[in-house]
Amino acid sequence: MDCKDEDIDTCDPNIPEEGPSAPPPGWLDNVTGYEEHKGGECTDQICPPPPDFVPQPESEKNAFVPNVILPTVSEDAARDALLQFVGKKWNYSSKPAKNLIFKDMKPFTVYRYRLETYTESRSSTWESEPHTGQSVDGPQNGAIPPPWHVQVSYPPNFTDVVQKVRVPHSSFVKPCFRCNGNGRVRCTHCRGKGMIHCMFCLASGHNRNRRCTNCHGRGRKRCVPCHGKGYKICVTCNGHRNLVHFIQVTVSWRNQVFEFIPDRVPEFPLKKFEKVSGETFFRDENPLVYPVDGFPDQDICEASKRTIRSHLLAFSSVSRILQQRQTIELVPLTHVFYAYNGKDYNYFVFGRENKVHTTNYPSSCSIL
Template sequence: MEQPTDHKNVSSADKYKNFESTEKSNHGRLPTISEADARQAFLEYAKRHTGYSSTPAKEMSIENIKALKIYRYSLRTFYEERETAWKTCPYYGGEVDGPSNGTAPNPKNMRVYRPYWFVTGEKTIIVPHTSKVQLCICCAGKRMVPCPPLIVCMMCLGSGLYYPGRCFSCGGTGRVRCGLCFGRGRVRCIPCIGQGRMITFLQMKIKWKNHFDKFVSNRNSEFPSEKVDKVSGKTIFSDEDTLVRPVTAFSDPSINESFRNILKEHAKLSKHYKILRQHQKIELVPLSKVYYEWKGEHGAYYVYGVENKAYCDSYPKRCVIM
């Protein structure tokens, strides 16, 4: 098996600086949509909703399009969980990797082939030089254990009598042949499955997992943040490292604070697990507020995401066919 090669260390002071300048230039020119796209989005919105007439979307005159923005921050932490436990199984022969072969490594520091970054999985391995073969305690290595050749007859419950005379099942002896050993007086030992010896070793179970969190910075109180989950944004910052650093490039300190808090939460994983890799990403999700006029009625709706989806909390009432 080949150890997957690590990605190049992409995080550097320069990268964070570049991001800052990108973010600054973005303030100047937010992505805007054309009137045609805004109308098309509204038309599709009407089509998606049963009972909504598409007339207002066709006839309205667009008065203004205001470009707004939503940031979506996501953090993925790839970590490893290691658990060890002593295991004992029947020994069927073969090589025993015991302490005479060397000192057992500390399971926490053992080098283990892991999957690619952010790919979940699990693996069970035997810690080297921890195996030991011993006689089975149950049978003392004899492979067989005693078993009574005769057992109490269930028909007469040992009395030998069954109305009106002798028990027909045991012939009046009150005992019948044991069905486990067929009267031989011994059976195969169960814990060692008749092998007479047991092997004990330290087993380590490793699990690779991902922890994911996201945060949406939305300053537009009328626009529900959860809508953003279903659309794409434009990645303006992407960073990967063993431990990523908090992004502090936003002029709004509360946004930076939110990023830092998510990072802090993920850092708590290191109490019980080993963090192997982190990936953080910031996307700018386009959002436009479109003001329109239709038959003297003024209204507004939002167009959001790279997909240009529309959202409206007050579709012109008289166009809703009940």
């Protein structure tokens, strides 16, 4: 912009135009262990774990599961479960549940297999903050540790947590790239003039042969974004002129969960099992677990073998596997058959909570 324009009130030629919102290429140093950061790229760099952080399975081992006893539901418990279910449905009468006649109760063996793989992943990015006189932990204080050697506080296993840590000795101070170390940038709205043309009178000072009341006849108005100063405080350095650049490591702990239930009862929707718990009779927890072997339900054995292998392949290349846990639950499921007013009906009681699923309760209204 030419600051000799006759319209200019407060234009200062020393105030620079606003620069880029991110550091330009070459602005940041290359640091050993963080070489993938190119210039001003701000996206996170995924840091794969070093080989000695990657666990190795022992394929010849297997986990053995004990035998279990099939749980049963009494008639009283089945009736109470149905009454509780009906009590939550405003359009259902409790009369059929109170007066039904049980004909048969058929329990099913339902196993739920769950594999939890607890992983730690790390990514890094360059960050910055205004330099306000705070101490700067730079390379003069020691070598910059690689991403996986940055010390962090570990959370309890199998909990999802994200932690951001400033890498020790990675900080340095440079003039702000956005304002060129000035602390202020030229207002883009008024181009540094502090005044803008009045749009009501098209800068003429008159509107319909009368003095413009919006600009009081001057044809110009004070620029609102910069309050007539012609400049704004740099939003990157907040007016402090210098920035502290540093590498930040983001550590993410994630519990990767897989669940599997063999579909043995076509009439019962498997999705219902997501809302209930079962009786855990097998639990195996180690840095790496081994596939289940010798279990009566071969689908569970196959799911264990397949999922353990897929978790190892999927997560070990981009994260560190800290711990694995596999469990098998016996989820109660009983198909109840009963009669009411000479007609046959049925429902399912499932889970330790004795939840109910039915599609033909004696009612003129369908289930919600």
